[in-house]
Amino acid sequence: xxxxRKLILAHFWLAFGGFGLALLLGAWQMFVRSPLYAxxxxxxxxxxxxxxxxxVMGYVFPTLVAMGFGYAITESALQQRLVxxxxxxxxxxxxxxxxxxxxxxxxxxxxxxxxxxxxxxxGNAFYYVGVVLVVxxxxxxxxxxxxxxxVWRREHxxxxxxxxxxxxVAGSYLWAWTAVGAALxxxxxxxxxxxxxKTTIDAGLARVFFSWTLHAIVYFWLxxxxxxxxxxxxxxxxxxLYSDSMGRIAFILFLIVAMPxxxxxxxxxxxxxAGFKFIHSAFTALVALPTLLTVxxxxxxxxxxxxxxxxxGLFGWIAVLPWKNPIMLAVxxxxxxxxxxGAGGLINMxxxxxxxxxxxxxxxGHFHLIFGGAIVIMYFAIAYDLWPxxxxxxxxxxxxxxxxxxxxxxxxxxxxFPWHWVGILGMxxxxxxxxxxxxxxxxxxxxxxxxxxxxxxxxxxxxxxxFILATAHRQTATEAGxxxxxxxxxxxxxxxxxxxxxxxxxxxxxGLTVTNYGYPIxxxxxxxxxxxxxxxxxxx
Amino acid sequence: MxxxxxxxxAEVAERTEKRWAMISIxxxxxxxxxxxxxxxxxxxMPQARVExxxxxxxxxxxxxxxSNLGTAAEADGTVTVRAIGxxxxxxxxxxxVPAQTPVTLRATSADVVHGILIQGTNVNTMLVPGYxxxxxxxxxxxxxxxxxxxxxxxxxxxxxxxxxxxxxxxxFASRAKNRGRLSCVGE
Amino acid sequence: MSARxxxxxxxxxxxxxxxxxxxxxxxxxxxxxxxxxxxxxxxKFAGIWDxxxxxxxxxxxSASSDAVQPVRRLSEVVLTPTTLAHPTQESIGRGATLxxxxxxxxxxxxxxxxxxxxxxGQYGIVIYKELVDFRSGARTNAVMAPFAxxxxxxxxxxxxxxxxxxxxxxxxxxxxQLRKPRVVIYGxxxxxxxxxxxxxxxxxNKAGSPWLEGQSETYLKFQLHAFASGxxxxxxxxxxxxxxxxxTPQEIDEAAAYYASQPSEIVKATD
Numbered sequence: 001x002x003x004x005r006k007l008i009l010a011h012f013w014l015a016f017g018g019f020g021l022a023l024l025l026g027a028w029q030m031f032v033r034s035p036l037y038a039x040x041x042x043x044x045x046x047x048x049x050x051x052x053x054x055x056v057m058g059y060v061f062p063t064l065v066a067m068g069f070g071y072a073i074t075e076s077a078l079q080q081r082l083v084x085x086x087x088x089x090x091x092x093x094x095x096x097x098x099x100x101x102x103x104x105x106x107x108x109x110x111x112x113x114x115x116x117x118x119x120x121x122x123g124n125a126f127y128y129v130g131v132v133l134v135v136x137x138x139x140x141x142x143x144x145x146x147x148x149x150x151v152w153r154r155e156h157x158x159x160x161x162x163x164x165x166x167x168x169v170a171g172s173y174l175w176a177w178t179a180v181g182a183a184l185x186x187x188x189x190x191x192x193x194x195x196x197x198k199t200t201i202d203a204g205l206a207r208v209f210f211s212w213t214l215h216a217i218v219y220f221w222l223x224x225x226x227x228x229x230x231x232x233x234x235x236x237x238x239x240x241l242y243s244d245s246m247g248r249i250a251f252i253l254f255l256i257v258a259m260p261x262x263x264x265x266x267x268x269x270x271x272x273x274a275g276f277k278f279i280h281s282a283f284t285a286l287v288a289l290p291t292l293l294t295v296x297x298x299x300x301x302x303x304x305x306x307x308x309x310x311x312x313g314l315f316g317w318i319a320v321l322p323w324k325n326p327i328m329l330a331v332x333x334x335x336x337x338x339x340x341x342g343a344g345g346l347i348n349m350x351x352x353x354x355x356x357x358x359x360x361x362x363x364x365g366h367f368h369l370i371f372g373g374a375i376v377i378m379y380f381a382i383a384y385d386l387w388p389x390x391x392x393x394x395x396x397x398x399x400x401x402x403x404x405x406x407x408x409x410x411x412x413x414x415x416x417f418p419w420h421w422v423g424i425l426g427m428x429x430x431x432x433x434x435x436x437x438x439x440x441x442x443x444x445x446x447x448x449x450x451x452x453x454x455x456x457x458x459x460x461x462x463x464x465x466x467f468i469l470a471t472a473h474r475q476t477a478t479e480a481g482x483x484x485x486x487x488x489x490x491x492x493x494x495x496x497x498x499x500x501x502x503x504x505x506x507x508x509x510x511g512l513t514v515t516n517y518g519y520p521i522x523x524x525x526x527x528x529x530x531x532x533x534x535x536x537x538x539x540x
Numbered sequence: 541m542x543x544x545x546x547x548x549x550a551e552v553a554e555r556t557e558k559r560w561a562m563i564s565i566x567x568x569x570x571x572x573x574x575x576x577x578x579x580x581x582x583x584x585m586p587q588a589r590v591e592x593x594x595x596x597x598x599x600x601x602x603x604x605x606x607s608n609l610g611t612a613a614e615a616d617g618t619v620t621v622r623a624i625g626x627x628x629x630x631x632x633x634x635x636x637v638p639a640q641t642p643v644t645l646r647a648t649s650a651d652v653v654h655g656i657l658i659q660g661t662n663v664n665t666m667l668v669p670g671y672x673x674x675x676x677x678x679x680x681x682x683x684x685x686x687x688x689x690x691x692x693x694x695x696x697x698x699x700x701x702x703x704x705x706x707x708x709x710x711x712f713a714s715r716a717k718n719r720g721r722l723s724c725v726g727e
Numbered sequence: 728m729s730a731r732x733x734x735x736x737x738x739x740x741x742x743x744x745x746x747x748x749x750x751x752x753x754x755x756x757x758x759x760x761x762x763x764x765x766x767x768x769x770x771k772f773a774g775i776w777d778x779x780x781x782x783x784x785x786x787x788x789s790a791s792s793d794a795v796q797p798v799r800r801l802s803e804v805v806l807t808p809t810t811l812a813h814p815t816q817e818s819i820g821r822g823a824t825l826x827x828x829x830x831x832x833x834x835x836x837x838x839x840x841x842x843x844x845x846x847x848g849q850y851g852i853v854i855y856k857e858l859v860d861f862r863s864g865a866r867t868n869a870v871m872a873p874f875a876x877x878x879x880x881x882x883x884x885x886x887x888x889x890x891x892x893x894x895x896x897x898x899x900x901x902x903x904q905l906r907k908p909r910v911v912i913y914g915x916x917x918x919x920x921x922x923x924x925x926x927x928x929x930x931x932n933k934a935g936s937p938w939l940e941g942q943s944e945t946y947l948k949f950q951l952h953a954f955a956s957g958x959x960x961x962x963x964x965x966x967x968x969x970x971x972x973x974x975t976p977q978e979i980d981e982a983a984a985y986y987a988s989q990p991s992e993i994v995k996a997t998d
Contacts, residue, residue, distance in 0.1 A: 039913050043922060044695045044930050114692050118653050120669060121694055199809045203653055204668045246557055256748070267586055268655070268664055270648075270671035273784025274586040278759030281575055282751065285568045292564035296557070346571065351586055352578040355662045359655050359690035426659030428688040431698035431916075438917040440659070440686050490550045497733065498740030504733050508748060515752055520784055527786060532595050532669040533807035535627075535652050537694055538931055576758055580766040588770050590784040596805050599963045601794075606801055606964050608794035627933050628921035629969035642769070650964055651933075671786075676769055686917070695930045699914040699921025721795055726972060 002072060002483055003081050005390045007088055011068030012383060012390075014096065015061050016466060019376075022056035023462040025049045030415070030455035035436045035445045043432035044538075047112040050430065052103060054115030057371075059134055060099050062221040065379050066175070067091070067141045069224045070168050072386060074145065076483040077162040077231075078152045084144045091144075094137030102130025113537055114430065117182075117190060117210065119201045122534045125194035128186050135179045145172040160495040163247050164231040164485045170251040171223030173506055174258055177513070178220055181212025181262070193534045200531035204271030205524040211262035212517060219258035219287070221371055225378035226250070229298045229331065232385055235486035236327035239305025244488035246297045248499045253290040255505045257283055260516035267351040268358045271530075276520050277351060283516065284349035291342060295335070302331070304489065326401040330381035333409040337373030341366060344420065362423025369416040372458070377408055380465055389483045393475035400468050407461035415454030418447035584662045587674045595650050595669040598624060604648060610721030611636050613713070618642040622721075625654035625667045625689060628696035632723035634703040638712035639682050645675045655690035658704050666691060679706040802865045802961040804856045808934045811851045814888030822889025825882055828874065837893045842943040845898055845991065850928075851891030853937040857961075858883045866961040895991040898941030905988040908981035910974060918973040923982060935963070944987035951979045 002008070029049055032040045040046055075082055082088065104126065105111040111123030149161065149169050161169075185206050192198045230247045234240055241247065263280035266272050306317025322328050344366040347353045357363060384401055388394050395401060422444045427434070436445040498504055524530055598604040604624055610632050612620045619641055624631050626649065637643050647656060649667035656673075657664045665673045689700035705724040715722055736742050760782040764770060772778045826837075829846070833839050837847025846854060860866040861875035862883070878886075914920035924930035928938035939947065953959035954971035962968055974982070 041912050042930070043698055043925070047692070047695060047697075112695070116692075118692065121652050121692075199807070202670065204671050207653075207668065243553060243557055256744075266666075269666045270587060270668055270673040271590055271784070271786075272586075273590055273782050274588055274764065275756065275759035275779075275782030276784060277586045278576075278763060279752065279755045282572045282755040282758075285571045285575075286751070288568055288571075289564055292567065293561060296560045296564075300556075350571070350575045350578070352575065352584055355584045355664045358664045359657065359666075360664075426657060426686070426688075428655075428657055428690040430692040431688075433698055433913070433916065435916045440684075440917070489553065496740065498738065501733065504738075504741055504744065507734070508744060512748065512752075523783075523785060527592075529594070530592055530670045530786065533651075533809065535694070535808050535934075572755075576763070580763065585763070585767055588764060588767070589781045590786045592786045592788055596807055599801065600803060600805070603794050604964075605794055605797065607797035609964075612795075624964055626964055626966055628925060629919055629966060631965045631969060633919050633965075633969045633973070694925070696914070696921030696925030699916050699919065699925070701917055701919045703919075 001079055001081075002075050002389055004071060004075065004085055004088070007082075007085065007092070008068045008072050008386075009390050010092060011064045011071070012386075013469075014092075015064035015068065016383070016469065018056045018064070018099070019061045020462055020466050022053045022061065023459055025053040026057070027455040027459040029053065030452045033431070033433055034448045034452035036449060036452055039433040044109055044112055046432035047114065047430075048106060048109050051112050051114050052106050055102060055106065055131065056099070058115050058217070059131060060095065062224075062371075062375075062379075063134065063138045063175075064095065065382070066171060066220065066224050067138060069227070069382055069386075070141060070145055070172065072390075072483070073164045073168045073227070074148045077164040077168075077485055078148065080148070080152055080155075082144070083148050083151050087140055088144055091137040091140030094140070095134050098130045098133025098135075098137060100130070101133060102127050105130075110538055116214070117185070117206070118203075119190055119193070119206045120203050120532055120534045121537050122190065122194050122201075123537050125191060128191050128194055132183065132186055132191075135183060138179070139176060142172040142176040145169050158494075160244075160492045161500055162485065163241075163244055163488075164227055166248055166500070167223065167227045167230065167251040169502065170255045170505075171220060171227070173502060174216060174223070174255050174509075175220040177506075177509060178213055178216035178259055181209045182214075185209035185213075199534055201534050202524060202527075202531045204269065204530060205521065207266055207269055208263070208272060208517070208520050208524065211265040212259070212513075213262070214265055215262035215284075216258040218367070218370065219254050221375050223254075224382060225334065225375045226254075226294060228378045228382050228385075229294060229334075231485040232382065233298065233327060233331045233486070234301040234305065235484060236385060237302065237305045237322050237325055239301050239308060239486075241486045241488040242297045242300035242304065244490070244492045245495065245499060246293055248495070250290040250293045250297070252499070252505050253293075254287070255502075256508045256512065257286045257289075259509055260512040261287060261349075263516070263520065264349050264351070264354070267354050271524060272520050276516070279516060281349060281351055283512075285346075288342070288346065291338070295338075298331070298335070301486075324398065324402070326384050326398060326405055327381050329402055329405050330377050330384075333405060334374045334377045334381075337369055337377065337409070337412060341370035341374055344369065357423050359429055360423035361427045361429055362420050364429055365416045365419030365423055368419065369412065373409075373412040373416065377405065377412075380405060380408070383465075383469060386483070387469060387472050388478070388480040391473055391475075392477050392480065393472055394478050394480075396468060396471045396475055400464065404461050404464040404468060407457055407464065411454050411457030411461055413454070414457060415451050418450040418454075422447045422451075584675070584677075587665075589674070591672040591674070592670055593648055593672050595648065598648065598650050603646070606631070608721060610723040611716075612721055613716035613719070618644065619712075619716075620644045620646060623647040623656070624650050625656065625693075625700075626650040627652065627693055628689075628700040630656070630687065630689070630700070630702035632702075632725050634705060634724040634727065635687065636705050636707065636712070636722050636724040637679055638709045639679050639706050640709055641678065641712075643677045643679070645677055646672060647674075648672045652693050653691050654693050654700070656702075657688055657690040659686045659688070661685065664690070682706045682708055799960055800864045802856070802860050802963050803863060804859050804935075804963070806852060806856060806935045806963070810934065811855055811884065811887055811891075814851060814884075814891065818885045818888040819892045820889075821882075822885035822887070822892075825886050826889050829886075832870065836896055837890055838896045838898060839943065842945045844937075844942055844946060845896075846890040847893035848895035848991065849890055849937055850932065851887040852934055853887075854890050855883055855887035856935050858886060860961040866959065895941075897990055897992070898987075903988065904990070905985045908978070908985050910978040911982055911985055915973065915978070920970050920973050923986075933966075938991070939986040940989035941991035942986060944983045947983035947986055948979060951983060955979070
């Protein structure tokens, strides 16, 4: 029962609208820094655009998708009206306010510091305050998810929490704790300097705080995608979920080990001890476990669908899968991209291999492949799946949706594969232009051109996606029926209490943060002599 | 695999699942052991110590004063390169090192976060103001490398490219005789 | 099940998960804090505690080594972006009185009729740094040195405040405005030359770098050559020598001519 459709639609439309604009900026950036364009006459425009692209794609877009999807899950999986609708709207408007507040100084060129902040570079204070408001808005959502689950538990004592909601709440707790790192960096370090109350800042400590957020945020982005794998895909393609409890274990594992691994972003940094780098490297390996489990469970679930459709033999079930169904297509593409992206991630997490690619274009290629590829393609699938239930109208034409997904898949490969390659060649990140005429970097020119072409394909696909969603609102009304999630082969009747609650796992998450981050943060925070003068960007 | 219902099916499913979970764990343990093994056997390792310094006063005293930057031949046959990154250049802007010699790079930043990446090698480290970066390296072949700044350091970042020149060991030794600081600036 | 039952060793999920996580932490800690540091032969430690503290990242002050001392006097100014950020009215007033003796070369309004730099509206921190360097001998000039050598710290701050306060006036050597040459717009990336404006004001201002619009072409060219040849060395840690050395003589000519032709009022579009 989806009651608050307007609320959910508002989240999705703001998310996808911002996504469209940021995608446009991204494609423009790929184009102007490629050999297809003469050098840009003001490099600051490039960094300005990059700041806007990163801020919207990293903070605003996925947060809104997770929130909108979370509200939809609450109402449809728990079969109860959302408690705290006014608060939900307050959170939404806080995000609107924060996003606008952050984007105005960026648009004016007053905060071209990139979405990773990296002090001692300091931009306009409104940029950082805006980002904080976006996070605060999303924390309202976290609280609402928790409250709604509590309300449901009171009326259904002892019953297993539906997997979709269990995962959704796990994701919200992960986000609440993950965002604390950047929040501490912004509130304790950056904003006082941006407002002129302080003039020095510990750049090394800021990087440690940011790593707390920057890695686990990826798993927060991933949550809606994994929820879709487990609870939408099997139902949409006419199969069953292979295992409900394996799903729970996977989400619990994400909750525990997504967070205390962020120092692998600072392998090459001088302010973190080598011992902690090794610990984080090992824990980063652990985070592959829930993904490997998921790959197995989802492949098995898809196989069930294939067998139910009459597929025979070792691989015969693949051919009979409903390939015309956009969800089937999306999950296949997502898995392929996740496979490549995951392999790249295994390289980044080992600190010996990381030195070859650290801060090169490989890294940018990697996270575009994971986020833009594996994750966002499932956001598309979620939207396609939910839209008829939210609008009360069928999607205009599934052929268009399939074409859109194909374009995105091909565009992602054309963009990110050459991107990885130039990274191995040592091409540094975040430069407004490169001198491809120089013999030392001319071998990179062809690959960068390919990437730029890929970006244009992605832009076309993204615009097509928005077109499909927009035109869906003008289709003739149909009754889409209740929104349902997939059913497990063996639906759980009772679940061990540990797999039905979060207290233990949240405690472990916080405990591991203390062991893995406590000392590196405390030792730097307690020293007065590691702060350095702030450098105000665009000052004077 | 067929879709089986009932108690027996659930057991089969669980067994298969457990088997797969074991395989996943073995894969992960192998990866960690690989990382540890590579760490012991001569791969690039993260720097061993955290050292602090005052970026605004680098030019006044200590090892990062201008006249001490560049390559120094040490008594034990190794060389030490000292360098700084600043908006928007490295000093020395061209680093000279001998081939087939252990090299210790010590570097820091005078203002914002920069990075040193020597193309075609595994040398890749961040320069965070307030902290000293140290990395061991060794160049087998003579030749030139580009050394871009790999971290956004404000609007001149795209123009921050240094160079590394690897020369023959004996040639380096003859140039290092007066025990000064060497670089290939202006060559 | 209550919280007490969940967090009890009788709950297998609690016992196993906490045990496994703690086990992994201890194992990796032993590996990262003890085994791996010892496995690197190039590292020298003063005992087990030194090994553990180093691996944990306990900061140590960079050890003083026998540094090679400079042959020439170098700049000893400590610059931060907030140096001299808020001058007082009194300071500006005192600076105005002091500035009378600068007027012969730098003009009564801070705009030079000769080839001396225009100082009106220059960033205060720039005036401050150059005066301190002239006084110490880090920057040499036969005309400037006698003026600077007797200035007190406060007088230097006052002069900087005064000139920074003056409005930017049109220069005395106006020509038609030249088009931006390549080196000014783009620099020369592979040679390590960033766009001039990324430090000198039109894109951003690096603390201690002057804006250049409307300055004398002769002066600019002379200074660029002096940096390139190493004759002038008061740029901290070679920040300008690195750039000037990488510029071709033609680029130096173009950049000097371009900046001389620009009206100083347009300085800093991002003001």
